[in-house]
Amino acid sequence: MADKVTITDVARAAGVSRQTVSNTLNSPEVVRDETRRHVLEVIARLGYRANQAARQMRTGRSRLIAIRIDPGGDGINGSVLDRFLHGLTESAARAGYRILLYTAHDDRSEIATFEDLIASYEPDAFVLTATHHDDLRTSWLLERRVPFVAFGRPWSDLPRTQHPWVDVDGAAGTAAATRHLLAAGHRRVGFVGWPPGSGVGDDRRAGWERTLAEHGLRPDDLHRAGEDGIATGESAARDLLGAGATALVCASDSLALGALNVAGPGVAVTGFDDTPVAGAIGLTSVHQPLGEAAAACVALLTRALDSAEPPATHMLLQPSLTIRRSA
Amino acid sequence: MADKVTITDVARAAGVSRQTVSNTLNSPEVVRDETRRHVLEVIARLGYRANQAARQMRTGRSRLIAIRIDPGGDGINGSVLDRFLHGLTESAARAGYRILLYTAHDDRSEIATFEDLIASYEPDAFVLTATHHDDLRTSWLLERRVPFVAFGRPWSDLPRTQHPWVDVDGAAGTAAATRHLLAAGHRRVGFVGWPPGSGVGDDRRAGWERTLAEHGLRPDDLHRAGEDGIATGESAARDLLGAGATALVCASDSLALGALNVAGPGVAVTGFDDTPVAGAIGLTSVHQPLGEAAAACVALLTRALDSAEPPATHMLLQPSLTIRRSA
DNA sequence: TTGAAAGCGCTAACAC
DNA sequence: GTGTTAGCGCTTTCAA
Numbered sequence: 001m002a003d004k005v006t007i008t009d010v011a012r013a014a015g016v017s018r019q020t021v022s023n024t025l026n027s028p029e030v031v032r033d034e035t036r037r038h039v040l041e042v043i044a045r046l047g048y049r050a051n052q053a054a055r056q057m058r059t060g061r062s063r064l065i066a067i068r069i070d071p072g073g074d075g076i077n078g079s080v081l082d083r084f085l086h087g088l089t090e091s092a093a094r095a096g097y098r099i100l101l102y103t104a105h106d107d108r109s110e111i112a113t114f115e116d117l118i119a120s121y122e123p124d125a126f127v128l129t130a131t132h133h134d135d136l137r138t139s140w141l142l143e144r145r146v147p148f149v150a151f152g153r154p155w156s157d158l159p160r161t162q163h164p165w166v167d168v169d170g171a172a173g174t175a176a177a178t179r180h181l182l183a184a185g186h187r188r189v190g191f192v193g194w195p196p197g198s199g200v201g202d203d204r205r206a207g208w209e210r211t212l213a214e215h216g217l218r219p220d221d222l223h224r225a226g227e228d229g230i231a232t233g234e235s236a237a238r239d240l241l242g243a244g245a246t247a248l249v250c251a252s253d254s255l256a257l258g259a260l261n262v263a264g265p266g267v268a269v270t271g272f273d274d275t276p277v278a279g280a281i282g283l284t285s286v287h288q289p290l291g292e293a294a295a296a297c298v299a300l301l302t303r304a305l306d307s308a309e310p311p312a313t314h315m316l317l318q319p320s321l322t323i324r325r326s327a
Numbered sequence: 328m329a330d331k332v333t334i335t336d337v338a339r340a341a342g343v344s345r346q347t348v349s350n351t352l353n354s355p356e357v358v359r360d361e362t363r364r365h366v367l368e369v370i371a372r373l374g375y376r377a378n379q380a381a382r383q384m385r386t387g388r389s390r391l392i393a394i395r396i397d398p399g400g401d402g403i404n405g406s407v408l409d410r411f412l413h414g415l416t417e418s419a420a421r422a423g424y425r426i427l428l429y430t431a432h433d434d435r436s437e438i439a440t441f442e443d444l445i446a447s448y449e450p451d452a453f454v455l456t457a458t459h460h461d462d463l464r465t466s467w468l469l470e471r472r473v474p475f476v477a478f479g480r481p482w483s484d485l486p487r488t489q490h491p492w493v494d495v496d497g498a499a500g501t502a503a504a505t506r507h508l509l510a511a512g513h514r515r516v517g518f519v520g521w522p523p524g525s526g527v528g529d530d531r532r533a534g535w536e537r538t539l540a541e542h543g544l545r546p547d548d549l550h551r552a553g554e555d556g557i558a559t560g561e562s563a564a565r566d567l568l569g570a571g572a573t574a575l576v577c578a579s580d581s582l583a584l585g586a587l588n589v590a591g592p593g594v595a596v597t598g599f600d601d602t603p604v605a606g607a608i609g610l611t612s613v614h615q616p617l618g619e620a621a622a623a624c625v626a627l628l629t630r631a632l633d634s635a636e637p638p639a640t641h642m643l644l645q646p647s648l649t650i651r652r653s654a
Numbered sequence: 655t656t657g658a659a660a661g662c663g664c665t666a667a668c669a670c
Numbered sequence: 671g672t673g674t675t676a677g678c679g680c681t682t683t684c685a686a
Contacts, residue, residue: 004446006663017673022665032671049446053383054663057678062380071413079603082409086398089428098448101416101426119331119376121425230607257607276406277604280557280584333679344657349681359655381679384662 005048014042025050056122065092065301066100066123068110080273080290081129084151087294088127095302097124107136118146125301127151131165133199138163147310149300151293155199162312164304166296170200170272171207173286173319174249177270178211180284180321181247186268190222190245192236192255201225204251204272233258241267247327253278253285260326268327282325289317332375341369352377383449392419392628393427393450395437407600407617408456411478414621415454422629424451434463445473452628454478458492460526465490474637476627478620482526489639491631493623497527497599498534500613500646501576504597505538507611507648508574513595517549517572519563519582528552531578531599560585568594574654580605580612587653595654609652616644 011018016039023031024039031039042048056062067088069081089099100123104110114137117123124147128137131152141148142163150165174191181189191208194201209219222245226232237248237259247268250256256271260283263269271278274287296315304310338345343366350358351366358366369375383389394415396408416426427450431437441464444450451474455464458479468475469490477492501518508516518535521528536546549572553559564575564586574595577583583598587610590596598605601614623642631637 004663007665008663018663019665019674020672023672026665030671035671047442047446049443051449051663052447053380053389053449054678055665056380057384057663057680058665060678069413069416071410079406079409082406083398085428086396086430089396089430093430099428101412101428103413103416103420115374116376117425119374120379122378122380254607275603277607280581280604281608331679334681335679345679346658346681347656350656353681357655362655378679381662382681384664384679385681387662 004051005046007048007050010039010042010046010048013046014039060122061305062122062124063097064100064121064123065097065125065127065298066102066117066121067127068104068113068129069101070103079275080288084129084290084294087291088297090291091295091298095298097298097302110137111140114140114146118144124305125149127297127301131155131199133197147301147304149297149304151297153199153314153316164300164310164312165314166293166300166317167314168288168293168317168319170203170286170319171210173272173288173321174204174207174251175211176207176319176321177249177272177284177286177327178208180323181249181268181270181327182211182215182217184247184268184327186247187217188220188222188245189217189247189249190224190240190243191219191249191251192233192240192259193223193225193251194228195225201251208249228252229254230258230261233260234262237262237269253283256283256285256326257281270321270327274322278322278324284324284327285322286319287322288319293317331378332373334375334377337366337369337373337375340373341366387449388632389449389451390424391427391448391450392424392452392454392625393429393444393448394454395431395440395456396428397430406602407615411456411617411621414618415624417618418622418625422625424625424629437464438467441467441473451632452476454624454628458482458526460524474628474631476624476631478624480526480641480643491627491637491639492641493620493627493644494641495615495620495644495646497530497613497646498537500599500615500648501531501534501578502538503534503646503648504576504599504611504613504654505535507650508576508595508597508654509538509542509544511574511595511654513574514544515547515549515572516544516574516576517551517567517570518546518576518578519560519567519586520550520552520578521555522552528578535576555579556581557585557588560587561589564589564596580610583610583612583653584608597648597654601649605649605651611651611654612649614647614649616646620644 007018007021010021021039024036028036092099102113104113126148128148128150131150133155153165153167178189193205212219224236224239233255248259249270250259251272253271253273253275256269259269271283271285274285278285334345334348337348348366351363355363419426429440431440453475455475455477458477460482480492480494505516520532539546549567551563551566560582575586577586577598580598580600580602583596586596598610598612601612605612
């Protein structure tokens with residue numbers, strides 16, 4: 001291990017006090033130009049970097065952002081979170097933060113981890129994923145005034161659940177997919193999604209339904225729902241094709257994959273998330289700007305951390321449609 | 328933010344000195360049974376948790392393990408690392424460590440990040456992934472005596488590159504795939520891989536070749552190589568089928584996917600990594616025990632961190648074959 | 655077996 | 671504009 005260089009070493013080498021070195025880094029405007037330049041030069045020469053633990057003890061800031069990682073369902077849709085995580089790590093690093101990982105099985109165990117983490121590592125903020133109706137986590141964090149941003153809208157309308165969030169407009173995504181299929185000449189466009197009640201699922205379905213209406217078409221009961229997965233996609237697609245659908249908008253790539261399995265030639269299918277599977281099999285899919293979403297999360301977080309009373313802001317990003325052979 | 332409970336609060340509430348509380352947690356055997364029980368009870372009641380930054384300043388241990396995260400190629404094989412990361416986070420947590428993330432583009436920038444991280448956050452160890460020939464990172468860490476474990480073998484034989492590592496026996500994986508195809512009656516089994524020179528790729532090819540030999544068969548030049556991806560899989564498979572192959576062992580699921588695209592009925596194909604894509608399209612694939620690999624990394628690391636002179640140990644795990652429709 | 659003192663590296667407050 | 675003092679919460683001596 002390289003011998004560590006402390007602020008005292010820098011001060012001695014530069015012939016100034018420790019405080020002047022600290023000021024050079026934290027309040028440069030307070031140090032005379034000449035002194036500052038000299039100190040910076042010594043810092044560079046010695047390769048000095050402030051020790052985070054010591055700084056944290058003094059300032060109470062750890063420059064750590066914590067986020068949960070989980071295996072993610074069938075692994076198909078799971079990859080979405082992984083891409084987000086990569087973007088988050090990069091954006092956070094640029095803003096001077098590092099990402100700390102933890103796992104949890106449900107809201108309750110995640111809250112237990114909050115308590116543990118807050119007391120021991122003292123992360124400056126959390127990034128919440130997979131927000132849902134009646135999310136226990138948001139209210140817990142809100143009550144304790146722990147800074148956080150959610151990747152996903154608050155799906156409850158209670159005023160006390162106001163918090164910063166970033167999300168991708170799912171309805172706009174399925175709307176784009178639906179428009180694309182209509183433009184290709186399809187008139188009976190079905191929808192394969194999840195059972196009502198999940199915010200994300202309802203939103204995606206709404207985009208399809210709204211777009212049909214805009215084109216003077218009615219849903220005609222051309223929608224089926226079930227647990228996410230290939231099996232559901234297959235059975236739902238069989239049903240809908242039997243009911244006369246010639247194109248299918250699906251709420252996930254898993255569902256779309258199932259639909260494709262039973263779709264004959266001429267039937268168009270779109271997925272959601274633009275996962276590697278979609279690329280591999282030529283599936284047209286709604287693409288989420290995950291890197292941007294991650295950057296937005298970091299931006300919202302740093303803003304909240306730097307102002308005393310953080311205004312609960314949010315950002316709704318627009319997805320795009322990656323068009324491939326399937327549609 | 329909940330008011331923080333310090334060791335002083337616990338000491339006061341328990342009517343003992345701060346030191347006794349510290350001993351109760353760090354050297355329980357030195358505290359009288361009755362006192363210890365009492366202190367532990369107060370700790371539980373107050374929800375006290377030792378502050379990591381303060382502990383780190385005193386002990387020099389951060390209980391942090393750092394690992395790189397990257398987007399990962401075409402996203403198909405990338406998911407392997409994500410599953411590993413999840414296992415690592417869980418195993419580390421069980422051992423009392425947290426995972427810290429960073430990104431880097433190449434060996435050199437990763438080393439720069441080592442320097443930064445070591446000076447600021449002082450992670451206790453690193454987990455290296457994607458080790459390769461002439462890995463600059465391992466020698467850098469070795470020279471500075473920074474504890475680390477590699478997920479992947481050291482692909483150079485230099486004695487100075489001895490370090491703890493965990494890997495999955497790739498040759499055993501392709502051997503199992505080859506045996507499976509031979510057992511199904513195939514006699515002309517080809518191999519689709521990557522250009523010679525990559526440790527991982529050469530290893531996977533060796534398993535195929537060795538198994539043919541064990542069955543009295545010769546490779547007969549039935550192998551093709553190229554950059555990982557669907558396109559390579561397609562062209563290589565076309566070639567090999569033209570040369571009389573009836574079954575193909577592929578070095579990745581991406582290659583296998585390409586091979587399947589051009590394989591007619593009766594042609595068997597196997598992939599490698601058992602990615603979500605494999606599950607989705609019914610591809611038989613070699614499955615790596617990533618959760619175990621992660622646990623092994625943590626085990627090796629904690630062993631190295633707890634003994635002064637860590638013996639460079641390693642673990643080679645056995646993969647399994649997930650059999651699906653494709654073979 | 656328990657307690658008191660010292661100090662890890664840093665920065666906020668204050669004195670010069 | 672620069673230096674001194676103090677203390678964040680913890681654990682490692684060492685003394686009682």
